[in-house]
Structures are given as C-alpha cells and as structure tokens.
Amino acid sequence: MKHTMRITLLAFAISGLLAGTNVLAETVNAASIDTLKPANEESKKCDHMGRRDRQQAALKSDLKLSADQESAWNEWVGKINEDRMNRDEKRKRDELLTGLSAPERMEKKLAFAKEHIAREEVHLAATKIFYITLSPEQRLTFDKGFDVKKHHGHLGKPGKHGDK
Secondary structure, eight states: OHHHHHHHHHHHHHHHHHHHHHHHHHHHHHHHHHHOOOOOHHHHSOOHHHHHHHHHHHHHHHHTOOHHHHHHHHHHHHHHHTTOOOHHHHHHHHHHHTTOOHHHHHHHHHHHHHHHHHHHHHHHHHHHHHHHTSOHHHHHHHHHHOOHHHHTTOOOSSSGGGOO
C-alpha cells in the first residue's frame, strides 16, 4: 500500500511538472507568434552581390581614380566579378556529391578546389595589373580597403555573413 501511494504521488508530481512545462511552452509560443513579423522573400535573401558591389563602389570612391585609371578599374572589377558561382550552381555542384562513394566525393572536391585555384590565379593576375596603375597613396588605400573575403565572395567566420 505504501508502495502504491508513492507511485501515485510520483506520477501526480511528474504529470504536474509536465503540465506546467506545457503551459510555459504554450505561453512562450504565443508570445513568440505575437512578436513575429511576416517575412517576405527579400528579407530572406542574402544580398552577397549587392554587398560586394557596394564595397567595390566604396573602394573606388576612396581610391579617387583618375580618368586614365578608370579603364584599369573596370577591367579589374570585370575579372574579379565575372565567374562568381551563384547559390543554384553551388547547390547543383553539391548535389553531384550525393550518392558517390567516399573516394569519388574526394576526387570531385579536389577537382572543385583546382577550379577555385585557377579562378584565384586569374584574380591575382588582374589585381597585379590594376595595382601597378595606382599611385603609392592609392596603393595604401587599396591595401586597407581590399578584403579578399569581401571582394571574392567568401564568407568568413566572424559575424553574420562574414561581416566584421
């Protein structure tokens, strides 16, 4: 009888705790629903291209390029921006890896890495050509204002979307 009473009291205590947890969870959910704002498609999208364009525009403004340097700038920006992989292409590339064996996935990833290195070599060559056209003061500005992660579309670890 004592044993049955203890089990009953324990079951009652547990059900009370669970009920209290459910009430608390419902309160939190109701409060969360009230404070949520409707999300539209624009707010969900990451504006990587727009951000990079704004950063490049700010760098260009800071450099105070002469008319002679404008064509070199345009050529450099064209090379840096020309072959950016968009999210759909990346998703398709990642889907190619599913269903492959571990060695096959490693071979594909190595091929992707080699493609990336080839693109970076093109970007480096274009940057060197543009850098030569800059005055010593402009080079200092470029060195401070140019961030490989920002201008090459990489997302760094610090902060949201690689922002510092």
